[in-house]
Amino acid sequence: MSDIITVKAPVNIAVIKYWGKRDEDLILPLNDSVSATLDTSIMCAKTSVCARPEFKENEIWLNGKKETFQSPRLQNCLKEIKSRAAAENSVNEDFLQWKVRVCSENNFPTAAGLASSAAGYACLVTALAKLYKVKSDVSSIARLGSGSACRSVYGGFVRWHAGTNPDGTDSVASQIEGSAHWPEMHALILVVGDTKKKTSSTTGMRISTQTSELLKHRIKYCVPQRTDEIIQAIKQKDFPKFAEVTMKDSNQFHAVCLDSYPPFVYMTDVSHLIVDLIHKYNELSGSTKVAYTFDAGPNACLYLLEEEVPQVLSFIRHVFPSSNPELFVTGLKTNEVTLNPELK
Ligand code: DP6
Secondary structure, eight states, X not given: OOOOEEEEEEOEEEEEOOOOEEETTTTEESSOEEEEEOOTTTSEEEEEEEEETXXXXXXXXXXXXXXXXXXXXXXXXXXXXXXXXXXXXXXXXXXXXXXXXXXXXXXXXXTSSSOHHHHHHHHHHHHHHHHTTOOSOOHHHHHHHXXXXXXXXXXXXXXXXXXXXXXXXXOOEEEEXXXXXXXXXXXXXXXXXXXXXXXXXXXXXXHHHHHOHHHHHIIIIIHHHHHHHHHHHHHHTOHHHHHHHHHHHHHHHHHHHHHSSSOOOOOOHHHHHHHHHHHHHHHHHTSOOEEEEEOSSSOEEEXXXXXXXXXXXXXXXXXXXXXXXXXXXXXXXXXXXXXXXXGO
């Protein structure tokens, strides 16, 4: 019988977006991406795993509901962990044969474009790696669950290298800088809606890869330069540059969704209102103080420096008077504000 292993994994929010795959089975991306990993105290996934000889089947519960273990992504992650464990000789042969039980929870809306799969798979793979005592880098295994999950394996600012090997061995994440490098950096999550998105990231990426001319242009001419620029901005703690690249990349990603055929949209009118407000705020401030970025959903992630947090929060509360200030916790890297549901 094994101990029950429980781990927490953070959400990461990309500033250079991953959008499009060159290999759907191995989850190999068309482009490098860059993200920041948020503090686990507000948004995280929590997963417990154990293996026992008496278990008849592998079983998984997600947010209290039993789900199928048959998903190829889940199977691939478990298979890869076990083959690493066998290669590293970290557990005995019997243990590898036992079935596992997985129980996972998110403390934020699932599938609403809040990187829940990233935290979820990073968490699952980290927990399994502990269970099977795997010591080597697990970002490439988390990638097999959900591409963006490979970035949640590291804290701070993280780059996922697209790599060029057909087997994906060089498609791994690495840390650009730890969070201590730029402790003033904060993220503010504005929850616009928590309904499940109509077009999943996986489906959306497939449509864009097959049909969008803008995506081809983005990958060839925009992402490489932006990746260099944002890494330099992070290293030099140049917030205005970091913010400009972040906003431009988010806007281009959503333009790619519209350029896809058939097109699909993730941002709502409230999301667009937030974009306008942030540009207005920056204009009134005389320099770029806040950046927005949107994943495959309507919710905004604002990146800003700590000194700006109180003013931005009061600005948001002024525009969305019934936003919930109780959810805001000072001093953390992530703060969550729920916007007025009537404005959805
Ligand atoms: C818009 O990692 O969820 O959040 O690899 O198909 O599981 P799959 O997709 P996923 O896509 C995330 C896309 C994004 C951008 C990003 O996080 O880089």
